[in-house]
Amino acid sequence: MKDSNGAIKRMMIILSKGTLENVYAAFVLANGARMEGIDAEIFFTFFGLEAVHKKKLDHLHVATVGNPAMHIPTMLGGLPGMEALASTMMKKEMEKIDMPDVPEFLEILTASGVKLWACKLAMDMFHYTKDDLYEGVEDVITVGDYYNKSAGEGVHMLFI
Amino acid sequence: MDKIIEGKKITVNEEGFLKDFSEWDKSVAEAIAAEEEIVLTPRHWEVLEYLQEQHKSEVALSIRRIGKSGVLDIKEFYQLFPKAPLKTATKIAGIPKPASCI
Numbered sequence: 001m002k003d004s005n006g007a008i009k010r011m012m013i014i015l016s017k018g019t020l021e022n023v024y025a026a027f028v029l030a031n032g033a034r035m036e037g038i039d040a041e042i043f044f045t046f047f048g049l050e051a052v053h054k055k056k057l058d059h060l061h062v063a064t065v066g067n068p069a070m071h072i073p074t075m076l077g078g079l080p081g082m083e084a085l086a087s088t089m090m091k092k093e094m095e096k097i098d099m100p101d102v103p104e105f106l107e108i109l110t111a112s113g114v115k116l117w118a119c120k121l122a123m124d125m126f127h128y129t130k131d132d133l134y135e136g137v138e139d140v141i142t143v144g145d146y147y148n149k150s151a152g153e154g155v156h157m158l159f160i
Numbered sequence: 161m162d163k164i165i166e167g168k169k170i171t172v173n174e175e176g177f178l179k180d181f182s183e184w185d186k187s188v189a190e191a192i193a194a195e196e197e198i199v200l201t202p203r204h205w206e207v208l209e210y211l212q213e214q215h216k217s218e219v220a221l222s223i224r225r226i227g228k229s230g231v232l233d234i235k236e237f238y239q240l241f242p243k244a245p246l247k248t249a250t251k252i253a254g255i256p257k258p259a260s261c262i
C-alpha cells in the first residue's frame with residue numbers, strides 16, 4: 001500500500017450469469033473502470049459465455065422468475081412470453097438513458113482496451129468452440145490462467 | 161482552489177476542473193495537459209474543440225457519444241488520452257467532468 005495508496009489499478013471481473021441485468025452489470029463496471037483510467041478484464045464462464053456467444057449475445061433476457069425486484073408474481077413471470085416482454089421493456093428504458101445494446105457494448109469494451117477471456121471448462125461443457133465466440137474475445141483460458149493474469153498490486157477480483 | 165498558470169490565476173475544483181470557462185485559453189490547456197503527461201497535437205485540439213462545442217450545445221458527453229461523433233472513434237480517444245480519456249480531455253478543454261457511467 002505504500003506507493004499506491006490503496007488505489008485500484010485493475011478490475012478482474014468474472015461473469016458467470018447470462019441474464020441481461022448481470023451482463024450489463026459486468027459491462028458497466030468494466031467500462032466504468034476504463035473511463036477512470038483503471039484496467040479491466042472479464043472472464044466469461046458458465047452462462048456468462050452467452051454474452052460473448054455470437055448467436056446468443058443479442059438475444060439475452062432479464063429473469064422474470066425468482067427475482068422479487070421485478071415485482072411480477074412468480075406464477076405470472078413463468079408464463080410464455082413474459083421474459084421476452086420484460087426484456088423488450090428493459091431494452092427500451094436502456095436506450096432512453098443512452099445505454100448501448102450488448103453487441104455495441106462489446107465493441108465499446110474492446111475499443112476501450114478491456115480484455116475478454118472465455119473459460120475453457122465452460123466452453124467444453126457447452127461444446128462451444130472459439131469460432132462460436134465474438135471475435136473480440138482474446139482466448140479460451142483456464143481459471144488458473146486467469147488467476148495468473150490477476151497478479152499485481154491494486155488488482156481486485158469481482159464475481160458476478 | 162486557486163492555481164497559477166502562466167502567471168494567471170485560475171479557479172479549479174478539487175479534481176482540477178476549471179470552474180469558469182472564461183478563464184480557459186490554449187496556454188491553460190497546455191499546462192493542464194502537461195500535468196497529465198500529454199503533449200497536445202493538432203489532433204488533440206480537434207477533439208478538444210469538439211468537446212467544447214458539445215458542452216456549449218448542452219449535449220451530455222459519454223464514451224458512447226464519442227464513438228458516434230464521427231470525429232474520432234473510441235480506440236483513438238484512448239490513444240490520444242490514455243488514462244481516463246473523457247475525464248482528462250474535458251479537464252484540458254476547461255469544461256465540467258461529465259457525470260456519465262457509460
